[in-house]
Amino acid sequence: MSDLNRRAFLKTSMLGAAGAFIGNRMLGSEKLSPLPTEKKQGKVVTRKLGNTGIELPVVSFGVMRADNPALVHAALDAGFRHFDTAHVYQNGNNEKMLGEELKDYPRDSFTIATKVPPEEKDRKTGNLLSGSTKKAFLDKLDTSLERLKMDYVDILYAHSISSRQAVEFEPILDALQTAKKQGKAKHIGLSTHRNEVEVIEAAIEKGVHEVILTAYNFKQDHQEKLGKVIARASKAGIGIVGMKSMAGGDLGKNSDQPVNFKAALKWVLNNPHVHTTIPGIINFKQMKENFSVMEDLSLTSEEKNFIHAASAKAGLYCNGCNTCTDSCRKGLPIPDLMRAHMYAYGYREMKKAREVLDEHQVHDNPCKDCAVCTASCVKGFDLPARLADISRMGQVPEEFLV
Ligand code: SF4
Numbered sequence: 001m002s003d004l005n006r007r008a009f010l011k012t013s014m015l016g017a018a019g020a021f022i023g024n025r026m027l028g029s030e031k032l033s034p035l036p037t038e039k040k041q042g043k044v045v046t047r048k049l050g051n052t053g054i055e056l057p058v059v060s061f062g063v064m065r066a067d068n069p070a071l072v073h074a075a076l077d078a079g080f081r082h083f084d085t086a087h088v089y090q091n092g093n094n095e096k097m098l099g100e101e102l103k104d105y106p107r108d109s110f111t112i113a114t115k116v117p118p119e120e121k122d123r124k125t126g127n128l129l130s131g132s133t134k135k136a137f138l139d140k141l142d143t144s145l146e147r148l149k150m151d152y153v154d155i156l157y158a159h160s161i162s163s164r165q166a167v168e169f170e171p172i173l174d175a176l177q178t179a180k181k182q183g184k185a186k187h188i189g190l191s192t193h194r195n196e197v198e199v200i201e202a203a204i205e206k207g208v209h210e211v212i213l214t215a216y217n218f219k220q221d222h223q224e225k226l227g228k229v230i231a232r233a234s235k236a237g238i239g240i241v242g243m244k245s246m247a248g249g250d251l252g253k254n255s256d257q258p259v260n261f262k263a264a265l266k267w268v269l270n271n272p273h274v275h276t277t278i279p280g281i282i283n284f285k286q287m288k289e290n291f292s293v294m295e296d297l298s299l300t301s302e303e304k305n306f307i308h309a310a311s312a313k314a315g316l317y318c319n320g321c322n323t324c325t326d327s328c329r330k331g332l333p334i335p336d337l338m339r340a341h342m343y344a345y346g347y348r349e350m351k352k353a354r355e356v357l358d359e360h361q362v363h364d365n366p367c368k369d370c371a372v373c374t375a376s377c378v379k380g381f382d383l384p385a386r387l388a389d390i391s392r393m394g395q396v397p398e399e400f401l402v
Pocket residue numbers: 327328329330331332366367370372373374375383384387
């Protein structure tokens with residue numbers, strides 16, 4: 001980012017005088033009021049992250065796809081406070097970049113979350129397997145802390161949890177609690193982007209997780225059920241962080257129907273039980289747009305119209321509902337492959353898409369010898385066509401992927 005751009009951004013986004021309070025909220029047809037845990041600091045809407053004692057602006061910085069260190073400085077200077085990364089992002093370089101850029105800031109001037117994945121899981125059910133040991137998890141956390149140049153993270157998530165069994169899996173619960181006792185994590189939780197309702201219900205019952213990072217957006221068919229369980233978790237004192245708010249980034253595969261970014265983010269935040277969100281930010285323009293949402297959560301008529309029209313389209317976002325997997329004669333991990341499809345066509349994140357294909361060893365069209373498709377999608381996705389499209393990525397030499 002040029003100095004000029006950076007100065008212009010800071011000028012328009014620094015915390016200022018209090019503005020008008022947020023008006024009525026729209027969540028489907030339901031209108032929700034702000035909770036007493038919400039307030040305005042200067043122009044920025046902040047919410048308490050459950051019972052953690054942390055209070056954050058409603059929009060935080062999803063660092064996953066960012067590789068420009070100047071963005072991190074600009075974000076802090078502007079008023080972003082929370083940074084979200086993971087052990088696996090950019091093969092560890094994402095944590096390294098953050099560690100390098102944050103090392104000169106006072107440790108209490110920001111909060112940081114990282115996610116550590118359990119070692120081994122059943123890709124179809126999401127259940128954790130015996131290779132997911134406490135030691136492997138804690139070793140990865142130590143590597144993450146070293147990359148981040150920090151003694152502790154504010155939030156440590158068990159990454160990508162997608163079944164009740166995985167929530168309750170003792171070695172990982174023990175690892176999370178040990179990390180907290182050792183002072184390597186101030187707060188512990190889990191992230192989920194598949195089977196979220198079951199996962200969050202299990203976490204409420206278990207009573208160990210303090211923060212849940214969950215997919216939540218206007219394109220999820222199960223948004224109503226998910227909204228209710230999010231409210232239950234929030235009322236139980238669990239901090240809720242929203243992700244995947246962009247619902248695939250585009251509604252089609254030709255990059256000509258982009259999701260209205262601000263509308264999608266405001267839709268999520270109109271549920272007052274979502275305490276902050278972590279949209280991915282990769283450039284100055286996106287940062288500015290994100291910041292403007294922090295200041296005013298009310299949906300304009302144009303944004304409401306977009307949500308209404310876009311809700312009726314199939315789009316690129318897979319619910320992760322698993323309805324298709326049992327009926328696929330090859331038992332393909334279709335939700336994960338649809339996620340790869342979304343990364344490639346919605347976000348143009350080819351490397352991320354390839355990582356998912358490599359993980360499942362899909363390097364050729366898995367449907368090519370299937371005369372009739374027995375799997376069906378609740379959203380009406382043409383599964384064989386999407387699988388044929390995305391599997392081509394498995395044959396592209398890695399050096400061509402960005
Ligand atoms: S065509 Fe593909 S998705 Fe459909 S049943 Fe066969 S392998 Fe499964």
